[in-house]
Amino acid sequence: MHKTHNNSKQRKAVLEAIRSTDTHPSVRWIHEQVKTKLPGISLGTIYRNIKVCREEGSVVSVGVVNNEERFDGIVEPHPHAVCTKCGRIIDIDDLPEAENIHLSGFTVDKRRTVFYGTCVQCCRAGKNLLAQFGRLRKGFSHN
């Protein structure tokens, strides 16, 4: 598995678009943005290059809001605030989180913590081959 060279203008444009904003854009937004520079770029190319960027670690997902996956070019872990009214995603820069978020004027309804990792069963089974990006294959089901 060798490193990507980031050598296509499309890939550069996708990464630039993601890095150009702090709004944690969706694929749709990224496509619109990149199209202003590369009018012919296709949606599939956006998806593929986001995937490549995630695999090489230059982009992370910040989750699904209103059925659209949202991305961040700042890959260092930091908390986010999601507005359940408009779908906006806001960076909460540093701890103490609660203090910070209050200063920003965001009214917190609830706070949720999720741990991501590998469960006992998968650790045993050594299922390290499964995709971590994109959907799981058809027919695959959680337990």
Next chain:
Amino acid sequence: MHKTHNNSKQRKAVLEAIRSTDTHPSVRWIHEQVKTKLPGISLGTIYRNIKVCREEGSVVSVGVVNNEERFDGIVEPHPHAVCTKCGRIIDIDDLPEAENIHLSGFTVDKRRTVFYGTCVQCCRAGKNLLAQFGRLRKGFSHN
């Protein structure tokens, strides 16, 4: 907005199915489960009744894993651990979280915190009318 009476057998079956497991089931799983008791029940009915249950507060979403929304009949906030290999979602019962999760044999890769609420702009605009359940209408876009 009056309270639902939970009076259809389909709705009861959906809620029972969700409460019958701690696996944080998907719509697909709930449908399969309920079909063993009500063979003719349709997928649309599952979706509609989950929505009703969420609105009345008897069910909460624990997020989207591998493109499927997952639900919980335990509505009191508590952290979860998501296995990125198999999609399993595990309850982390009490604090101290890190300690607990370690005991459970789950290997933590990363921990993410998300605040949900209302942003400054929406507080001002009083956009309290927008749907909080289900998708946002077409054409609606984040900023």
Next chain:
DNA sequence: CTTAATAATAAGAATGATTCTTATTATTAA
């Protein structure tokens, strides 16, 4: 400079979760 091999792309079809529509059936109120 060609040519061959390979990688990336554009276009659009396919997939699949979710939502919507509509005709039908069950429930409630009068």
Next chain:
DNA sequence: TTAATAATAAGAATCATTCTTATTATTAAG
């Protein structure tokens, strides 16, 4: 009993995402 209302089943529609394929760009070798 009838009328009004609520819930349902069935399946079509929507839409984000993935997959397929033919084409174009890039690189390596002679």
